[in-house]
Amino acid sequence: MSKTDHHDRRQPQPYRPYRWPKEPDGHSGGIWFGGDYNPDQWPEQVWAEDVALMKRAGVTMVTLGIFSWARLEPSDGVWDFGWLDRVVALLGEAGIAVDMASATATAPYWLYQAHPEVLPVEADGTLVHPGTRQSWRPTSPVFRRYALRLCRVMGEHFSDNSTVVAWHVGNEYGWNNATDYSQDALKAFQGWCRRRYGSIEELNQAWGNDFWSQRLQNFDQVPLPEHAGVRDAFINPALRLDFRRFCSDALMDFFCAERDQLQELTPDKPLTTNFMVSTDQCVLDYERWSHQVDFVANDHYFAHGPGHLDELLCSDSLVDAYAQGHPWCLMEHSTSAVNWRIFNASKRQGELIRDALAHVAMGADAVNFFQWRQSAFGAEAFHSAMVPHAGPNSAIYAQVANLGGILRRLSQSGLAGTQLEPSSIALLFDADCQWSMADSTLPDCSIDHWQQVYIWYQALLDAGYRADVVPLKGQWERYDVVVLPSLILLDQDQADRLRDYVSGGGRLVVDFASGIMDDHMHVGLGGYPAVLRDLTGIASQEMIALGTSDQGGGSILVSEGIEGNIWVNEPLSIEDSVRVLARYQGSRSYDIDMAGKPAVTIHGYGQGRVLYLGTGFTKESLVSVINRIFPPDFFTGAAGRGLHNGRDGDPRLVHLIRSGPQGRYHFYFNRGSTVVRDVSTMGETLVVQRATPYSGGGLSGNRYTIGVHGVVVTRQ
Ligand code: GLA
Secondary structure (H helix, E strand, C coil), X not given: CCCCHHHHHHCCCXXXXXXXXXXXXXXXXXXXXXXXXXXXXXXXXXXXXXXXHHHHHCCCEEEECCCCHHHHCCECCECCCHHHHHHHHHHHHCCCEEEEECCCCCCCHHHHHHCHHHCCECCCXXXXXXXXXXXXXXXXXXXXXXHHXXXXXXXXXXXXXXXXXXXXXXXXXXXXXXXCCCHHHHHHXXXXXXXXXXXXXXXXXXXXXXXXXXXXXXXXXXXXXXCCCCCHHHCCHHHHHHHHHHHHXXXXXXXXXXXXXXXXXXXXCCEECEECEECCEECCCHHHHCCCCCCCEEECCCCCCCCHHHHHHHHHHHHHHHCCCCCEEEEECCCCCCCCCCCCCCCCCCHHHHHHHHHHHCCEEEEEECCCECCCCCCCCCCCCCECCCCCCCHHHHHHHHHHHHHHHHHHCCCCCCEECCCCEEEEECHHHHHHHCCCCCCCCCCCHHHHHHHHHHHHHHHCCCCEEEECCCCCCCCCEEEECCCCECCHHHHHHHHHHHHCCCEEEECCCCCCECCCCCECCCCECHHHHHHHCEEEEEEEECCCHHHCCCCEEEECCEEXXXXXXXXXXXXXXXXXXXXXXXXXXHHCCCCCCEEEEEEEECCEEEEEECEEECHHHHHHHHHHHCCCCCCXXXXXXXXXXXXXXXXXXXXXXXEECCEEEEEEEXXXXXXXXXXXXXXXXXXXXEEEEEECCCCCCCEEEEEEEEEEEEEC
């Protein structure tokens, strides 16, 4: 293959030097605390009260101007910075720093009216009208001209302003324009394909265009995966996957242009943009994006229910990996309910502070909320905020102020700048794999890579282990155990990396849906998972979908109380050196001719071992697989290095450590639904929330009873 972008995409990309916002007086020290501030929604008299309340709550930084383009440029080329300057001055006098937005997230109506050609188009050809946010196509040269002009004016205006300590470029790129099917997008996609493949023949091969007469003669024929009738799901999967890659790259390219314009004018101010990593969405390929920011920032909104904290930790773990061990910024989370789910649960007592501290434990050195003052009008009037509609005499503001005090104390103790200590188990995540499973034509279309990562993350916690979520392209060789949770796409280079890892003594878990296809979604032949077959020592010939009882199917028994789901891989061949750890049993196994066939196996390879799971598992079953079927020493190194969650391995407790030259900071969280008694903590106690001394007291070597949603932080 020629040296095209296709080749380059697989090579490690350089990172920008890490730069973190410094306090206006040049000091860098504390944990930033604040949120999105939208003073343009309020009369000017309210601003002074805002700043006074911010001071009272310990706010140190706010993000300004995210959606202010229409106020800053009321008509084409006419600027009004007066109001923003007054807000910045008020904040500056109070010692509150500003993370200034490029203000380009949403354009004013006049721009859309004058240039409807910037509006995105949906897959079915429908024009996206203005009215919400991000009603623009990243590939529009017209929109880029206007946005970069705004960046230039913003950069010039604030270049000497020391209150502005960082740039917040755009906002949640891809929230409303993750995909665009416009003519601009088509042209850009054709160029992207040309760069990626070099020749149309390479592309024809990569996309398997001999299937259904899709062979192309030149790059001008390259289509977008537009609406193709009721059989939409059957659009060429390789084309669709490349389109998702292109869309993420197109937005990133737009971000980089804005970033570079601002940086040229304000080289001393670090730049970032807020990612959207949570286990119900991972919109863009943030591994690639993470190379383009000065520091990583993420927005996280909680998932209500018993997995609330687990989901937060799982998402943050991936964010921390993107941040490469540097502190990162929690750019948004909520004080309580959001208003964009069907059921918008409020946070329960203690969850506001617990969540914020969980983000800190996972590596955040900035804790911000959306938003400062709850809107009185507009689409987000019922979204919680730091100052709710009821005003400062409210439970939420009191908790916000309480949190401000806690963060100040942690800052004074020197926590900022320390790093989350890694675990020894890596769960690999890859955006390509996630995209390839959306609209899938797989044996079972309910499978979702990111969900499988989360199932593993939670199951390991329940079994007493904490894992790290690491990008497939990241550095996972240093882990004792690497798990592939339905990592369906693996190309030869990646498989070779895994081979080297296991040869050198690594322990690998390959699940039922891993390594089936390459990065163009071509299936590996000769028995699944072709690319890993020598590692697993077992090859499969068919995937037998299990379905649910509602669908006339049902799970399969692997061992007493352990049920497989999604699909079962029917073995084709097994090497003699493979040891079978569990076999299918029960009536369903007879029904599909799998009775007695291997379900879980282990295979020595080089110095290492490969554990293979031939079927999917629910979280509950996976816990039992780990506890009862995995060889007892499989996680030995992991447990030995202190990863077991707390005392006697009580899985209700999560113990996270941040460390640096300043010391080791221990965070003990109760992730369960009952009180955890007699938790021994290490060092001097810094924070006690919803916890009480178990016995004794004093300031070191304490034991605590940690209540539901409770947390204790100590320093050693
Ligand atoms: C996103 C946006 C914010 C706000 C919040 C509400 O994160 O960036 O502007 O709309 O959602 O949850």
